[in-house]
Amino acid sequence: MNARYLPYLLILPVTLFLCLFFLYPFILVAQQAFYADGGWSLKNFQDVTSHWKFPISFRNTMLLAAAVVPVQLALALLMATMVTRMQKGRDLILYVWTIPLGISDLAAGIIWLAIFEQSGFLNSMMSGLGVVDRPVNFLSYQHPGIVFLAIALAEIWRATAIMLVILVAGIGLIPKEYYEAAEVFGASPWKRFTRITLPLLRPSLQTALVLRVILAFEIFAVVAALGGTLFPVLMGETYAYQFDLLNGGAAAAMALIILAISIAFTLIIMRALRVPKGATI
Amino acid sequence: MAVIEIKNVAKRFGSYQALHDINLTIDDQEFMVLLGASGCGKSTLLRIIAGLETQTTGEVWIGGRRIDHLPPKDRGIAMVFQNYAVFPHLTVFENIGFGLRMQKLPNDEVKRRVERTAELMHIEQLLSRYSGELSGGQRQRVAVARALAMEPDVILMDEPLSNLDALLRMEMRAELKGVLAESNTTAIYVTHDQVEAMSMADRISVMHEGRIVQAASPIEVYRDPAERFVAGFIGNPPMNFLPAEPTGAGQWRVAGQTLKGPDLNRPLEFAIRPEDMTLSDAGLKAKAKVVEPLGAHLLVTAEVDGTLFRAVLDSDLKVSPGDVLTLAPTPDRIRWFDPKSHHAVQ
Ligand SMILES: Nc1ncnc2c1ncn2[C@@H]1O[C@H](COP(=O)(O)OP(=O)(O)OP(=O)(O)O)[C@@H](O)[C@H]1O
Ligand SMILES: [Mg+2]
Numbered sequence: 212m213n214a215r216y217l218p219y220l221l222i223l224p225v226t227l228f229l230c231l232f233f234l235y236p237f238i239l240v241a242q243q244a245f246y247a248d249g250g251w252s253l254k255n256f257q258d259v260t261s262h263w264k265f266p267i268s269f270r271n272t273m274l275l276a277a278a279v280v281p282v283q284l285a286l287a288l289l290m291a292t293m294v295t296r297m298q299k300g301r302d303l304i305l306y307v308w309t310i311p312l313g314i315s316d317l318a319a320g321i322i323w324l325a326i327f328e329q330s331g332f333l334n335s336m337m338s339g340l341g342v343v344d345r346p347v348n349f350l351s352y353q354h355p356g357i358v359f360l361a362i363a364l365a366e367i368w369r370a371t372a373i374m375l376v377i378l379v380a381g382i383g384l385i386p387k388e389y390y391e392a393a394e395v396f397g398a399s400p401w402k403r404f405t406r407i408t409l410p411l412l413r414p415s416l417q418t419a420l421v422l423r424v425i426l427a428f429e430i431f432a433v434v435a436a437l438g439g440t441l442f443p444v445l446m447g448e449t450y451a452y453q454f455d456l457l458n459g460g461a462a463a464a465m466a467l468i469i470l471a472i473s474i475a476f477t478l479i480i481m482r483a484l485r486v487p488k489g490a491t492i
Numbered sequence: 493m494a495v496i497e498i499k500n501v502a503k504r505f506g507s508y509q510a511l512h513d514i515n516l517t518i519d520d521q522e523f524m525v526l527l528g529a530s531g532c533g534k535s536t537l538l539r540i541i542a543g544l545e546t547q548t549t550g551e552v553w554i555g556g557r558r559i560d561h562l563p564p565k566d567r568g569i570a571m572v573f574q575n576y577a578v579f580p581h582l583t584v585f586e587n588i589g590f591g592l593r594m595q596k597l598p599n600d601e602v603k604r605r606v607e608r609t610a611e612l613m614h615i616e617q618l619l620s621r622y623s624g625e626l627s628g629g630q631r632q633r634v635a636v637a638r639a640l641a642m643e644p645d646v647i648l649m650d651e652p653l654s655n656l657d658a659l660l661r662m663e664m665r666a667e668l669k670g671v672l673a674e675s676n677t678t679a680i681y682v683t684h685d686q687v688e689a690m691s692m693a694d695r696i697s698v699m700h701e702g703r704i705v706q707a708a709s710p711i712e713v714y715r716d717p718a719e720r721f722v723a724g725f726i727g728n729p730p731m732n733f734l735p736a737e738p739t740g741a742g743q744w745r746v747a748g749q750t751l752k753g754p755d756l757n758r759p760l761e762f763a764i765r766p767e768d769m770t771l772s773d774a775g776l777k778a779k780a781k782v783v784e785p786l787g788a789h790l791l792v793t794a795e796v797d798g799t800l801f802r803a804v805l806d807s808d809l810k811v812s813p814g815d816v817l818t819l820a821p822t823p824d825r826i827r828w829f830d831p832k833s834h835h836a837v838q
Contacts, residue, residue: 391544392577396591396642397565410581489624490581 244463255464259452268443275444276427279366283423286367287374292404295382305379309372316369320436323365327437350437358438365433370426374419381415382408384492411492417484424480425473445469494555494568494645494678495520496541501550503536510536511702514550518678523669526682527689528699529725534682535574538648541680542571554646570639572649576631578623584610584634585619591642609641612671629660636668640675647672649681653688665692686726690714698722716827720761720834723827729766729791729802736762736828747776747797751821754828754837761829764821767804772820778803780815792817
């Protein structure tokens with residue numbers, strides 16, 4: 212066997228698999244998106260973007276990502292640093308903190324619905340304490356701020372752990388000697404975090420952020436459970452086009468728009484956190 | 493003035509006693525080498541001085557000031573780490589200037605000091621590179637430059653040359669010694685390489701199982717080992733030992749021969765360095781086992797009275813395995829050790 216061809220031969224099964232189950236459906240979706248009225252056109256894109264709900268759902272998706280991801284990043288960094296410092300019980304804490312990872316997004320939405328709905332925990336607690344005389348419907352059009360907050364909370368609760376896991380692994384890869392050197396040369400704990408941990412964590416931060424941001428643009432089930440139609444998001448609209456309006460072309464166009472946004476942000480993150488050549492651990 | 497005083501320092505890791513009651517004074521601008529086998533506690537002692545480890549008991553003083561409760565940055569020290577710890581995400585310039593930046597020195601002062609130390613270490617052309625683009629030797633220079641740029645009172649080095657190849661090591665050894673001699677710093681240098689220790693040190697502290705067994709000049713450590721361990725550790729090949737029985741006032745019986753020694757009436761151990769013997773008519777009978785011509789001299793591994801015994805002889809001699817040599821020890825180079833306490837006996 213020629214050693215030059217061996218690597219290609221070895222990746223062939225995976226490549227075939229991906230072509231069959233990923234690239235091929237993707238091409239079909241793309242075809243569907245660019246196909247309307249019996250010919251190639253951008254009509255589907257024009258239709259979906261000119262719909263009155265598009266700017267709202269676009270803005271909502273972006274706002275949610277902008278509110279949730281930075282909080283998750285900060286929380287995940289804090290938790291990861293704390294876990295890394297821990298001597299005993301570290302694994303136990305990590306397991307507990309990652310429990311939400313095992314819960315599906317719809318289930319997470321329902322859990323938080325049980326808290327916020329009219330007959331939910333929050334209302335029972337507040338009326339029990341005498342703060343309100345009768346249950347308030349938090350998740351209604353009268354309280355858009357609370358709807359947003361509930362969705363953001365549920366998302367933060369549900370999906371911070373995925374960043375945490377990646378960052379804990381990344382911090383574990385940073386040799387202890389760098390911290391000792393920084394300490395000897397006068398870096399305070401905060402400076403050690405900003406001057407050593409953060410820069411050396413760039414590869415992990417990249418992965419965590421890309422993954423998290425893409426997932427944030429795909430938010431759907433939590434919003435459906437908590438906000439319903441009160442809080443339209445891009446993925447929800449895609450679903451509506453496909454299954455309520457039975458407009459496959461429009462749904463495909465929406466899917467491609469979400470993909471384009473994801474790719475754009477991925478490139479921005481990769482660029483912003485890139486590690487110069489020769490500067491890796 | 494940076495005299496370092498280590499007073500009764502002990503360190504325990506759980507139930508393991510890594511250091512026992514260390515007492516050591518290092519003079520201002522002295523180059524002190526901590527020498528010992530792997531695991532004897534050299535790094536632990538150095539890290540206690542640096543403040544990266546806390547001693548279980550004892551005190552550390554630098555320049556007349558007790559510093560063992562201070563954080564590393566307030567101790568007036570700089571350190572060169574065993575694996576360099578050159579920050580991979582910073583350029584050589586920023587690495588050397590790291591400590592200066594932490595002190596918030598103005599930019600032009602940082603630049604001046606980084607460039608001066610870089611020049612001293614011959615790495616001025618590497619300033620814009622990252623550590624991933626440097627060879628081991630260059631990285632090592634960066635680590636030293638980073639420490640020197642701090643203009644510290646004390647510089648601590650933990651086996652800084654251990655990852656270099658033999659040739660580069662020899663080169664860096666001389667260079668490092670030269671640079672430090674000019675810099676007026678007190679240096680503590682950890683190594684397990686005795687050649688490095690002998691060639692660089694003003695004084696060597698030989699460590700063994702968490703204790704300092706001898707702290708003296710290289711030549712004294714070599715000629716007059718305070719303990720049997722030092723005698724067996726320093727020198728390549730190490731000292732030879734033979735049991736000795738007293739036979740009268742200052743008379744000793746060693747491998748069937750009578751030798752002059754201390755006036756004591758209990759068994760001792762006779763010790764002699766392999767190069768301190770000559771072929772003669774009277775002396776120890778050694779049966780040659782292995783003969784190694786090493787160019788400059790001839791290393792003969794032999795057996796004396798059933799004990800392994802090495803001799804370094806003139807390379808012109810013709811010796812074959814099986815020959816019986818008569819080796820006369822040079823009288824003033826003979827040393828005696830107490831077989832119980834392992835201390836040297838005068
Ligand atoms: N953090 C620690 N926890 C427990 N034991 C330790 C710790 N650090 C060091 N030791 C033990 O203390 C002893 C001395 O270690 P130290 O690192 O000082 O040795 P060393 O002389 O520097 O050896 P080497 O030449 O291999 O670097 C060793 O037996 C080591 O196992
Ligand atoms: Mg060590």
